[in-house]
Amino acid sequence: MPNNIVNSLIQSKVSLAPMAGITDYVLRSLVRKYSKNTLITTEMISSEYLAQTLNGRSGTEILKREADHSPISYQISGHKPHLIRQAAEFLTQYADMIDINMGCPVKKVVGGQDGASLMRNPSLAADLVKAAKDGTDKPVSVKFRLGYTAEEMNYVEFGQKMQEAGAEFITIHARTRSQMYSGKADWAKIKDLKENVDVPVFANGDIISIETAAECLELSKADGVAIGRGALGDPTLISRIEKYIKTGEKIPVPPLEERIEMLKWHLDEEIKLREENVAIKFMRKFYPYYLTGFKNAKILRSQLVVEEKYDNIMHLLETLRFINV
Secondary structure, X not given: OOHHHHHHHOOOOEEEOOOOOOOOHHHHHHHHHHOOOOEEEOOOEEHHHHHHHHOOOOOOHHHOOOHHHOOEEEEEEOOOHHHHHHHHHHHOOOXXXXXXXXXXXXXXXXXXXXXXXXXXXXXXXXXXXXXXXXXXXXXXXXXXXXXXXXXXXXXHHHHHHXXXXXXXXXXXXXXXXXXXXXXXXXXXXXXXXXXXXXXXXXXXXXXXXXXXXXXXXXXXXOOEXXXXXXXXXXXXXXXXXXXXXXXXXXXOOOOHHHHHXXXXXXXXXXXXXXXXXXXHHHHHHHHHHHOOOOOOHHHHHHHHXXXXXXXXXXXHHHHHHHOOO
């Protein structure tokens, strides 16, 4: 696959990083409202799930996309090459890129030999890349960490091996698996990887503002940044970082009133997708991100996370219009 195809998919130099239970169809659509060019990524999709549960059928929520979602990467997980190949083959109809998760630190995932555990088995990880390449004509990328532990930081050699296997794009979270999401991402280490591979590299971890994106790019020398938790509660962040990289202009964070409207849209679309009761419970994880930085925010959030009626939620959000932030 010529690099110019990959470059066209990452031209904005910012991507939406995959987050399980977070980067669903609705959040991807919300980010796309503000950024037409960023590479958006699905939640992690288990190759075992695709093989055993989906069995070749389409139409499930996790796969859903719109025409304007391109460029979009579908992320898969697993440790069995034949299932990774099948998953890549099936997802080709949806994806502009296939990404393999080699960085998820969650115990359930690494215990099943998936995610970050693959950094302890580079040969198998390389076989997974080759298998995905056999299953698709779309670019194949990988996302991994600095290593499994501080004593096992093999990210440079690991990245080289993934490139040799056929990976055409790398996203690296600048923590080890043992760190999970604690401590601070070590962006400077990414520079070592960037200097030792020929494929584009995006940096990930702790990028929550234009300022942190700029600092990360300076320290890492990466080709771009992947935004995860920073986009929660502020789906404009990716577009604002894109604008800064392109022009140097710093567009301010949206005011509370705009964030409330985004939250309402988010909730309404989740209800369309999942039905009301499920969507209201699903949205509770997002309230702390949208509703912050004003007096009594904690009290309001504590009310929202137990509220089960849509009209009551809307009423609580409407009262915020009268708060002097």
